[in-house]
Each structure stands twice: as C-alpha cells, then as structure tokens.
Amino acid sequence: MTDAEVMTVTGRLPASRLGVVDAHDHLFLRTPALPGDEFEDLDRSTAELHEGRASGLGTVVDMTPIGLGRRPDMLRAVSDATGVTVIAATGYHRDAHYPEGHWVYAASVETLAERVVRDLEVGMHPADWTDPTAAPDRARAGVIKAGASYHHVSDAERRRLEAAAIGSRRGGVSILVHTEIGTFGHEIVSLLEEGGVPPHRIILAHMDRNPDAELHAEIAARGVSLEYDTMGRTKYRPDSELLDLIERVVGAGHLDRLLLGQDLGRRSSLRAYGGGPGLRYLMEAFVPRLRRRIGDEAVEAILVANPARAFALEGAP
Ligand SMILES: [Zn+2]
Numbered sequence: 001m002t003d004a005e006v007m008t009v010t011g012r013l014p015a016s017r018l019g020v021v022d023a024h025d026h027l028f029l030r031t032p033a034l035p036g037d038e039f040e041d042l043d044r045s046t047a048e049l050h051e052g053r054a055s056g057l058g059t060v061v062d063m064t065p066i067g068l069g070r071r072p073d074m075l076r077a078v079s080d081a082t083g084v085t086v087i088a089a090t091g092y093h094r095d096a097h098y099p100e101g102h103w104v105y106a107a108s109v110e111t112l113a114e115r116v117v118r119d120l121e122v123g124m125h126p127a128d129w130t131d132p133t134a135a136p137d138r139a140r141a142g143v144i145k146a147g148a149s150y151h152h153v154s155d156a157e158r159r160r161l162e163a164a165a166i167g168s169r170r171g172g173v174s175i176l177v178h179t180e181i182g183t184f185g186h187e188i189v190s191l192l193e194e195g196g197v198p199p200h201r202i203i204l205a206h207m208d209r210n211p212d213a214e215l216h217a218e219i220a221a222r223g224v225s226l227e228y229d230t231m232g233r234t235k236y237r238p239d240s241e242l243l244d245l246i247e248r249v250v251g252a253g254h255l256d257r258l259l260l261g262q263d264l265g266r267r268s269s270l271r272a273y274g275g276g277p278g279l280r281y282l283m284e285a286f287v288p289r290l291r292r293r294i295g296d297e298a299v300e301a302i303l304v305a306n307p308a309r310a311f312a313l314e315g316a317p
C-alpha cells in the first residue's frame with residue numbers, strides 16, 4: 001500500500017486508512033431531474049450511514065456535484081457522527097440536472113474551473129456557488145465529478161469537462177464522469193486526455209448500465225477505471241448479471257481497474273426514508289456473492305486497494 005493521502009471532509013488521511021470504499025454514493029441530494037426524491041435530512045442520512053458502517057463500509061465517496069444540494073457542513077457532521085470517512089466532490093453534472101438559465105450554462109471555462117479549484121484548494125462553497133462571495137466551508141473536496149449525455153456531450157458539458165480537466169491537473173485529484181447508460185466512454189476519455197488528464201486519473205461511472213465486457217476491457221486497457229453501481233437495482237437487471245460482468249472483466253486481466261459504488265441518488269432508495277435497498281446492500285447482499293465468484297483477494301482489491309489509488313492526491317500542494 002502506498003503512503004499517499006486522500007482529501008476527506010475532515011482533512012487529509014493516508015489512503016491506506018480508507019478501508020472498504022463505496023466509490024460513488026450520495027448522502028444529500030436535490031435535483032430537478034428527480035422531483036420529490038430529494039434527501040436533505042441530517043438525522044436520516046446519519047441513520048443510513050450508521051447502517052452502512054455496521055455492514056462494513058469504511059469510506060463513502062459523496063459524488064454530489066455543484067448545484068445538486070451539496071452540504072459540506074452536513075457531510076462533516078455525518079462523518080463525525082458515524083466514524084465513516086467521507087470524500088466529497090466538486091465539479092458538475094450533465095445538463096439534465098440543471099434547470100434552464102442556471103449559471104453553469106453561461107459560465108466560461110475559466111469561471112467553471114476556478115470554482116472547482118477553490119472547492120479543492122480552499123474549501124467547498126457552502127451553497128453550491130449561488131452566492132460567490134459566501135465564505136467557504138472548511139471541508140475541501142477530494143474528487144471532481146463530470147457528466148456526459150447519451151452517446152454525446154453538449155457544448156456546455158464539453159466546457160464543464162474542460163474545467164474538470166483543469167481542476168484535476170491543478171488539484172491532483174481524479175475525475176469521475178457520469179456516463180449515460182454506459183455510453184460515450186472512449187470519447188470521454190479522449191476529451192479528458194486532450195485536456196492533459198492522464199488515464200489513471202479518469203473513472204467512468206455507471207458503465208455496468210451497458211454490461212458489455214468486451215467494451216469495458218478495451219476502455220480499461222487504456223488505463224481508465226470503471227465504476228459499477230447497479231447492484232440491487234433489480235429494475236435494470238439481476239445482480240447475477242453484474243457478477244457475470246465483473247467475472248469477465250477480471251478474467252480479461254483488468255481487476256485493478258474496477259471500483260464499486262451504490263449511487264443511491266433517490267430518497268426512495270434509502271432505508272432511512274422507508275425505501276430500499278439502502279446503503280448496507282453492497283456489503284450485506286452483493287459482496288458475499290462476489291467473494292464466491294472471484295475470491296477474497298480480488299474483492300479486497302476492488303473494495304480497498306483500487307479506490308485507495310484512485311482517490312489518492314497526486315502532486316498536489
Ligand atoms: Zn451518482
């Protein structure tokens with residue numbers, strides 16, 4: 001294990017102390033794309049995270065980007081209350097999550113990048129940059145989120161990807177890109193590489209929405225990490241198909257490129273709001289089956305060693 005560090009909402013931490021990492025989740029969220037499914041209650045998020053911790057999670061990476069209800073003060077509070085390490089995100093989502101007229105559409109690449117860099121280097125804006133003069137929270141972001149659309153990126157999304165590339169180079173952090181149904185992966189990687197981002201700092205999220213093991217092996221061979229998060233999403237497919245996918249990608253030699261998250265982005269997915277499957281699902285229901293498929297050592301790589309590398313700060317001040 002390296003002695004690299006990660007940036008958590010409560011400060012720097014050796015990457016070797018993250019434990020089991022849920023590499024993509026949400027502790028607070030509000031988006032016009034999912035009306036009525038927002039969750040912003042501190043007590044309920046704390047209860048959910050307690051269950052996650054009891055199931056074995058050591059770290060949750062909160063991938064809520066700018067404009068979707070980030071609450072750095074509440075992220076610090078849930079982390080303190082539960083003992084779970086929380087890494088927070090800066091950066092931007094795809095267009096669908098911003099209402100018409102939102103400042104992210106008109107902002108220059110320079111402004112978009114400057115806000116990302118400030119979230120990383122100074123402290124996260126307390127209210128999603130609605131009032132640029134507000135004092136930053138003391139929690140710093142530790143990863144950059146970006147987003148693309150189905151088989152394409154819009155001009156505005158392209159500018160936000162450019163800003164993410166600038167932020168990654170400046171802050172030494174990885175970029176996790178939302179792919180829509182696992183599409184446009186090669187193109188997203190090429191865009192970020194053109195922006196100077198090395199492939200090992202790029203994570204493509206939701207790739208299992210298009211469970212094409214050959215495509216995944218191709219993209220992983222470029223040095224990019226793939227994040228899967230449809231376990232327990234029975235409306236998409238049974239877990240057995242995700243297990244098949246992981247087994248095939250590992251069999252193709254890309255164990256080191258896989259990350260798992262749960263991406264519970266709706267209140268109806270959280271047990272604390274009376275829904276499910278909840279934050280405990282990964283460790284309680286999915287990982288025991290994964291161990292039987294690929295063995296304990298490979299599971300350890302996916303849950304502990306890979307995220308420790310993926311979220312480590314590199315060459316940052
Ligand atoms: Zn998400």
